[in-house]
Every structure is written in C-alpha cells, then in structure tokens.
Amino acid sequence: MSDESLNPSSLTTNGRLVAYSQSVKAGLQHGIEFTKLFDQLTNTTDPNELLAASTSLFDFQMDTEYVVYPHKYDANDYYLIFMSRLLELHDDKEAVLHSREDNLKADTLFQTFPNIDDTEEFHFEQRPNQDGAFYVEQNSHQVIFSLNLKEKTMYFNSDTITKLFITEWSGKSDNAAVSDAVDLFIEFGKYLVSDFGFNVDFNMLDAANDKKYVLAKADLSDQIMDKLFVVTADNQLMLQNMDEVQGAFLDLGNQIIFSLYKQNGADGSAHWVMTVQDPKEQYSLFDIFNQFAFLKKWFLDNLDDLQIGSKMV
Structure with missing residues (x-):
C-alpha cells in the first residue's frame, strides 16, 4: 500500500475500498498466524516448539482494527495448556485439564487433581505490574507458584505450601493424595529445568541436602x-x-x-x-x-x- 493510504482523507472512494479490503485481509492473515501457533501448542511433540508457541501466544493480540475475534482464550490459558502438554510429553497425566463452556469467550480452562477435593480447581492468573503468570487455586486465589516462560523462571510460594498443602489439604485428603499432587508440581518444575534450563526455586519442596x-x-x-x-x-x-x-x-x-x-x-x-x-x-x-x-x-x-x-x- 502506498504512503498515500496512511492518510484516509487523501484517498479516493475506490482507494478507501481497496484499503478496507487490504486491512481485512491483514486481519485474517493475522488470525491464520495465530492458528499456526495454536496448532503447534496443542500438537507438537518437541518441547522447544511447545515452549516457543506458548511464549508467543501469551503476548499474541488476535484482534486487529478491522477483524475482531469474539471467542478467544485468555493469555493465561496458554500457560495452562503448556503445563498440561509438557506433563503429557513426560507421561505425567495426573493433572486433568478441563474445559467449561463460556458464552463470552472460548471455553474456560482449569485443572484438577485425582483424590483431591473436586472443588479445588487450578488455573493461571496475571497480576498487575508483574510479569509472567501465577498458578493459583481458583477459590482462594492462593498462588502456588509463579511462572515466566520468557525469563525461564519458576518460584514456589512458601506461604501457600503452608496454608494449602500442609493445612487445608491435609484436612480434606490423606497424606498420600496430597503428596501425589505436590509431587506433580515438583516434577513439572524438574521438567522445566531439564528440558529448558529454567531457574526454579522449589522452596519448601526442595529435597536437596544442601537446601537451607x-x-x-x-x-x-x-x-x-x-x-x-x-x-x-x-x-x-x-x-x-x-x-x-x-x-x-x-x-x-x-x-x-x-x-x-x-x-x-x-x-x-x-x-x-x-x-x-x-x-x-x-x-x-x-x-x-x-x-x-x-x-x-x-x-x-x-x-x-x-x-x-x-x-x-
């Protein structure tokens, strides 16, 4: 498109129609680029491709000025899909990814864990002025860990380990069920380290002898x-x-x-x-x-x- 098209007032009627068509095409092409990344996220068996797609989708803005997609996942959902897919690639399938119909957007995604109270649902949230996303228990919004795929960091929250794992869960489930769920979080962190070289602070979940x-x-x-x-x-x-x-x-x-x-x-x-x-x-x-x-x-x-x-x- 010529420089003239940057100023709509300078366009002829035909020029405006051409500019409109080109803008719609650009918006649709942008949507196609999204589907390529989304297909990569949901289908790839390569961990590095999985990380690249998740990182790109987290910051991806689907809508353009001329093309708006009414049904789309939240940025946080791509972190949740990434977590589920990485566990799947390592044959860890204890965390179950669920989809709940939502008329306002694409379906709402969340995770649950076998043998833990069914009311306990987990997803990622973003927090104002903080990078990455936070994996939380939906009812209490207690943060279990923070995750930043771009910076390759993961930090477990000691306060939630105490309040949720040691106190609340122990009253609802037996110790083995709690340990199984917590072990899955630990394994996820270990996969981040082994597959991508993440910096992970396991906090109270770190079993290394030199951990203080x-x-x-x-x-x-x-x-x-x-x-x-x-x-x-x-x-x-x-x-x-x-x-x-x-x-x-x-x-x-x-x-x-x-x-x-x-x-x-x-x-x-x-x-x-x-x-x-x-x-x-x-x-x-x-x-x-x-x-x-x-x-x-x-x-x-x-x-x-x-x-x-x-x-x-």
Whole structure:
C-alpha cells in the first residue's frame, strides 16, 4: 500500500475500498498466524516448539482494527495448556485439564487433581505490574507458584505450601493424595529445568541436602526451641544441641536429620534456617511435616516465627 493510504482523507472512494479490503485481509492473515501457533501448542511433540508457541501466544493480540475475534482464550490459558502438554510429553497425566463452556469467550480452562477435593480447581492468573503468570487455586486465589516462560523462571510460594498443602489439604485428603499432587508440581518444575534450563526455586519442596530453608524472621525466640525440645521428648526422640553453631538437630530415624540453627553470613548478617538431610535426598521440609505430625503441629503452632521466606510477593 502506498504512503498515500496512511492518510484516509487523501484517498479516493475506490482507494478507501481497496484499503478496507487490504486491512481485512491483514486481519485474517493475522488470525491464520495465530492458528499456526495454536496448532503447534496443542500438537507438537518437541518441547522447544511447545515452549516457543506458548511464549508467543501469551503476548499474541488476535484482534486487529478491522477483524475482531469474539471467542478467544485468555493469555493465561496458554500457560495452562503448556503445563498440561509438557506433563503429557513426560507421561505425567495426573493433572486433568478441563474445559467449561463460556458464552463470552472460548471455553474456560482449569485443572484438577485425582483424590483431591473436586472443588479445588487450578488455573493461571496475571497480576498487575508483574510479569509472567501465577498458578493459583481458583477459590482462594492462593498462588502456588509463579511462572515466566520468557525469563525461564519458576518460584514456589512458601506461604501457600503452608496454608494449602500442609493445612487445608491435609484436612480434606490423606497424606498420600496430597503428596501425589505436590509431587506433580515438583516434577513439572524438574521438567522445566531439564528440558529448558529454567531457574526454579522449589522452596519448601526442595529435597536437596544442601537446601537451607531460610526463616522469614531474622530473630527466633528461645521459647521456639524449648517447645521443640518438649514435643520431641513427648515422641520419644532427643533434640540435640549443635556444637559449632547456635541450634539443634533431631534424628528422625532412617538417617533423616532435621535441623534448626542460626547461620552467620560472611558479611556479619545472621538468619535462622531449617535443613533436612537424608542419604538419598528424598525428603523435603514439606515431606517432613507431612510425615511427622508432631513436627507439623509445632511448625503450625509457631508459624508467626517459623514461616519460611519466599522470593514471591
């Protein structure tokens, strides 16, 4: 189209008709480009193509000035489809993707998990002035993790791990069902690392022996350690003081060691941390609380002091 067409007032009647036709064609072609990406998202078996399509669709604006598509998915839905497809490519099918009819747009998408309360539905949401999307439980809008496909980052939210996984879910489902659902989130994070090199902070779900779960509060009351001593003694275990630092450790059997101690930084700063160590690196802090009821109760009873810090807002 010539430069003259950029100024509608300068066009002849025929010129306006030609410009209109070209604009409609451009809008339709834009829609075709969308369908190519959407087909790639839903059909590809190549993880890199899956990531590329999801990232492009998240920012894709279907509508043009002359062509408006009334039924379209939200940007967040492409993250949800990406998550479901990546799990599918790794033969992890515990998360079930559902579609609910919506007359105002394309169908509403959400996930559920077997053996977890049917009212628990999950999807992605965007938040003002924050990049990427947040995977949330729909009823409470509690954020389980943040995900940014463009920046290749994923951060689990310690507050939700405590409130949803350790507290609410444990009252609705047995420990095995909760662990299965949480394991799926962990596996998804691991696939992001192995397939694409994402930076993933598993927070309380990290089972590595060198993981230090840093408490949000810098100071810790002596009463917290005293209470831990009492509950361990009540369960025929012995809380033992650490030699080189201020703190204590607890042998839970099977070479599983839980520790709470003050770590001093090279810059003179100090903060309290929890650690979990076992020979096969199978137990995270979440697993410890899920398996040992007395430690879970101690943690929840003193949550104001013991809440684990998080990178998430």
